[in-house]
Amino acid sequence: MIEYIFHILIIVSIYGILALAQNLIMGNTGLLSVAGAAFYGIGAYITAIFVTKLGFNIMTMLIIAPIITGFIALLVGITFARFRDDYFMLATLGFLMIFHTVVRNWETVTGGSYGIVGIAKPSIFGFSLSSPNTFIYFAIIILLLATAICYFISRSSFGRVLNSIREDEDALKIFGYKTSTYKLIVFVISASLASLGGVLFASYITFIDSNLFTINESILLWAIIILGGIAKNRGALLGALFLIAIPEALRFIGFPNEVAGLMRQCIYGLLLVIFMLYRPKGILGTYKI
Amino acid sequence: MEYWQLILYAISATMLFSVLAMGFGFILRSTKFFNIVYGGAFLIGGYMMFLFYRILSFNFFIAFILSILISGLYFLFSYKFIFSPLLKQKASNFVLLIASFGLLTATSAIIGMFFGNQTTLIARHLSDIYTVNIFGTVLNIIQIFAIVISPILICIFAFVYFKTRFGRAIRAIEDDKEMAELVGVPSDKIFLAIFFIGGTLAGLGGIAEGFDVGIMPSSALFYMLPVIVATVVGGIKSFWGAILGTFILVLAQKLTIIFLGGSWEQAVPFVILIIMLLFRPEGILKK
Numbered sequence: 001m002i003e004y005i006f007h008i009l010i011i012v013s014i015y016g017i018l019a020l021a022q023n024l025i026m027g028n029t030g031l032l033s034v035a036g037a038a039f040y041g042i043g044a045y046i047t048a049i050f051v052t053k054l055g056f057n058i059m060t061m062l063i064i065a066p067i068i069t070g071f072i073a074l075l076v077g078i079t080f081a082r083f084r085d086d087y088f089m090l091a092t093l094g095f096l097m098i099f100h101t102v103v104r105n106w107e108t109v110t111g112g113s114y115g116i117v118g119i120a121k122p123s124i125f126g127f128s129l130s131s132p133n134t135f136i137y138f139a140i141i142i143l144l145l146a147t148a149i150c151y152f153i154s155r156s157s158f159g160r161v162l163n164s165i166r167e168d169e170d171a172l173k174i175f176g177y178k179t180s181t182y183k184l185i186v187f188v189i190s191a192s193l194a195s196l197g198g199v200l201f202a203s204y205i206t207f208i209d210s211n212l213f214t215i216n217e218s219i220l221l222w223a224i225i226i227l228g229g230i231a232k233n234r235g236a237l238l239g240a241l242f243l244i245a246i247p248e249a250l251r252f253i254g255f256p257n258e259v260a261g262l263m264r265q266c267i268y269g270l271l272l273v274i275f276m277l278y279r280p281k282g283i284l285g286t287y288k289i
Numbered sequence: 290m291e292y293w294q295l296i297l298y299a300i301s302a303t304m305l306f307s308v309l310a311m312g313f314g315f316i317l318r319s320t321k322f323f324n325i326v327y328g329g330a331f332l333i334g335g336y337m338m339f340l341f342y343r344i345l346s347f348n349f350f351i352a353f354i355l356s357i358l359i360s361g362l363y364f365l366f367s368y369k370f371i372f373s374p375l376l377k378q379k380a381s382n383f384v385l386l387i388a389s390f391g392l393l394t395a396t397s398a399i400i401g402m403f404f405g406n407q408t409t410l411i412a413r414h415l416s417d418i419y420t421v422n423i424f425g426t427v428l429n430i431i432q433i434f435a436i437v438i439s440p441i442l443i444c445i446f447a448f449v450y451f452k453t454r455f456g457r458a459i460r461a462i463e464d465d466k467e468m469a470e471l472v473g474v475p476s477d478k479i480f481l482a483i484f485f486i487g488g489t490l491a492g493l494g495g496i497a498e499g500f501d502v503g504i505m506p507s508s509a510l511f512y513m514l515p516v517i518v519a520t521v522v523g524g525i526k527s528f529w530g531a532i533l534g535t536f537i538l539v540l541a542q543k544l545t546i547i548f549l550g551g552s553w554e555q556a557v558p559f560v561i562l563i564i565m566l567l568f569r570p571e572g573i574l575k576k
Binding site: 030032079082083085086087089090091093094095097098100101102104105215216219222223226258259262263265266268269270271272273276277280 | 322323374380382384385387388390391392393394395396397398399401402406507511514518521552553555556558559560563566567570
């Protein structure tokens with residue numbers, strides 16, 4: 001039982017990291033992005049490929065994965081940073097679709113639709129973190145790290161510029177800020193953070209395939225942020241706790257797995273609609289969007 | 290011979306998608322955001338046809354009319370209860386987009402719960418679909434309908450849009466909603482009509498797709514994405530833009546199939562979209 005609770009907490013911390021990353025771009029900067037799932041997937045795939053095919057240690061992946069993902073985000077972001085509003089969303093949607101197509105078709109590297117199995121669990125100094133009881137420390141440490149980074153960013157002057165992009169990009173441009181550079185930087189940081197979630201996920205579940213990183217994951221991240229409160233790091237963590245832990249309880253009521261998954265999706269979708277209608281800033285949020 | 294077959298398939302796909310893109314264009318120009326719920330109406334149309342025609346074995350025409358009515362009403366209610374209040378509050382596109390994604394996610398999940406998540410074909414067997422030989426090429430009846438009926442539909446809509454009073458009201462709202470209201474255009478009624486018509490067009494597309502290749506709830510969005518891309522590529526401000534965009538898109542997709550293989554087809558719209566957004570974000574046709 002305690003192992004099960006730890007399992008849920010691990011999943012919550014993975015989504016906590018993803019939500020924090022998404023919040024940087026969606027909450028702080030006010031850019032609607034569905035690329036979160038793609039960077040999460042890229043992190044997981046890089047981990048899986050490096051660990052199973054090249055024999056890297058998971059611990060080194062915590063450094064390698066964010067760097068590679070950040071680099072990909074940089075290349076993509078150079079074009080995307082020029083877009084705003086709807087077009088930014090469309091472009092990220094396009095990126096997610098291209099990610100999927102590449103993963104499905106590049107079978108020699110990604111395993112196509114079969115995915116990659118047998119990813120090693122992490123170990124430190126010969127001490128293996130294979131069970132939830134020990135993996136939880138690993139997950140929590142990374143979550144704390146991500147939280148610290150996000151708090152640092154949102155309190156820094158850089159974070160204030162991001163907030164102003166959300167409020168009024170044109171006014172900021174008049175003051176001489178190069179908003180597209182700021183958007184590019186936050187896009188890269190957010191992607192690197194999301195890839196950490198991917199590293200954790202791949203090493204915890206030890207199996208990945210392309211169906212794990214669909215647009216539904218991005219919708220879930222939106223729901224987490226909106227529920228918790230937009231542009232609030234606390235809100236992202238609280239939202240992750242609510243939206244991951246509570247639906248887990250649905251499993252005990254005894255719905256078959258597929259129906260439970262669909263019910264969850266339905267709830268996330270309706271939550272988004274209801275929040276948009278009655279409280280678009282979320283529970284803890286203070287900004288009007 | 291094979292190329293001839295491919296060309297005919299491309300034409301029928303283009304025709305079907307251009308009707309969908311035309312409907313989407315109406316919604317986009319009047320509400321000024323990418324209303325993904327259009328994909329929900331598409332799904333509802335297909336699955337209602339599946340319910341009435343295949344499960345309840347209604348007469349084809351009754352089932353058809355019921356399905357497109359229901360998909361129209363679904364879209365109309367989505368406007369009435371979600372988008373109309375949001376638009377009245379002057380909600381930002383951020384809010385509108387999130388709400389529409391939420392509604393689409395919920396809709397496809399509910400459909401998945403009732404009908405299952407697998408691909409669903411409306412006809413019992415493929416042989417149930419009547420096929421015709423044209424110059425040695427086999428086309429099914431849906432593809433023929435698409436080729437024959439779509440141009441007629443597009444012409445009817447073009448006539449209504451450019452020549453009638455109703456069309457003028459729509460164009461006035463597209464240009465400037467407040468101004469149109471000031472000069473006495475009943476904008477709320479027009480919006481309801483646009484959404485209803487848009488919903489029926491989407492439902493029509495869903496039914497055709499459901500007969501032709503089958504539909505699937507989890508990929509509602511993926512049916513709509515080429516439509517969105519076509520609208521943007523052609524030019525969102527122009528009636529003919531969506532149709533031109535569809536032609537370009539389908540042409541590019543079919544060329545990709547010939548040169549790179551079918552599995553890369555899905556990525557084509559987005560590559561085009563991103564190139565387009567970079568170099569000519571207003572689309573090919575300006576107003």
